[in-house]
Amino acid sequence: MKFQKLRYLLLASLLLTLTGCWDRQEINDVAFVMGTAIDKSDKQYRATLQIALPGQLGGAGSKGGGGGTSGGKSYLMQSAEGKTLREINNRQQKANSRELNFAHRRVILVGEDMARSGIEPIIDILGRIPENRLSALMIVTRGEAKKVMETDIPLEKFPSESIRELALTSMKEPRSLKHVVNIMIADGVDLALPYAIVEKSDAKLIKMEGLAVFKNNKLRGFLKSDQATGALLAMGEANQPELVVPPPAGEEEIAVQIQEYKLDVKPIVNGDKITMKMSIEGRGVVVENESNYDIDSEKNVQALEKKLNQKIKDDILKAMDRLQNEYKADVVGFGKIIYNEQPGEWKKIQNRWGEIYPEVEVEVKADIHIENLGAVITPLGRKESHLIND
Structure with missing residues (x-):
């Protein structure tokens, strides 16, 4: 008798799941x-x-x-x-x-x-x-x-x-x-x-x-081209960016895609004097070489890496200069980084962050290594005798 009541109760509870599509929309x-x-x-x-x-x-x-x-x-x-x-x-x-x-x-x-x-x-x-x-x-x-x-x-x-x-x-x-x-x-x-x-x-x-x-939360302006890339790199949001750099020697340009990179930002807070030390490490690949620069040597590749890393540093600093001095917008989140790293210091400057932010010093160190030169090394269509070394 007890099991029969339990069975009826179970069957009754199933009715709740069999009510049909009462709220359906055609x-x-x-x-x-x-x-x-x-x-x-x-x-x-x-x-x-x-x-x-x-x-x-x-x-x-x-x-x-x-x-x-x-x-x-x-x-x-x-x-x-x-x-x-x-x-x-x-x-x-x-x-x-x-x-x-x-x-x-x-x-x-x-x-x-x-x-x-x-x-x-x-x-x-x-x-x-x-x-x-x-x-x-x-x-x-x-x-x-x-x-x-x-x-x-x-x-x-x-x-x-x-x-x-x-x-x-x-x-x-x-x-x-x-x-x-x-x-x-x-x-x-x-x-x-x-x-x-x-x-x-x-x-x-x-x-x-x-x-x-x-x-x-109001639009102040726009960043495009190299400045947009620099800002995205500083934010850690650049999605496999391609940078065009002049070769260490020769003519035309070389395009390098940054396939992976790691961003690290450390705040140095000394009262109102703040320095943000930004470090970018990663690897890149040459996706186009329209120059006459020979990259078929470790020495020349290292010279190209130096140019690339200087380009990254310049793009970030130019973007930060505009963000700090023209738009006064902290899209990189320096304030949030200080809050996460040094909450006590952030509490002291939080109410004055709008005044302090434009004066924040930004230091950038880029260390991108070119690990892939593509399917070919020497520029296609150029005679070896026309290539230039650094």
């Missing part, structure tokens, strides 16, 4: 948002959604997904304005026959004007609604975010996915919404995000041009 009733572009419009916001058209996902001329059209783009762009992002989303929902679903959104673009006015107001809704992905990547655009988002890229069905792939390779640790929030609420570090542009020479080409630098 695919025909959902509009999947792939990306969002947020811009500033007068005193309001403008949000542009990139919505997948299911009928186009099978390729040109496909039919399915309960909607869409055959042929044409695989996405729809929809913009609306409002005082808050929530108000905008509500307006966009009222203009859609399907329920907007943000669970698949993986890219959030922030326009230049929006970023300069401050990103704090728009962060809340992006993290408060559980449907929103905290893993979505946040990227700043030069100019309007909408124009970048609606760029029709031939290789991808959705421009937002192309932008995401570019952002994934721009830094070692891509700037997700979660990462952005963690930096915004942390002491002793400022935010830096990758920024995208549409190439003027090709309206169908988007590229990541460098870093957008923030101070107090």
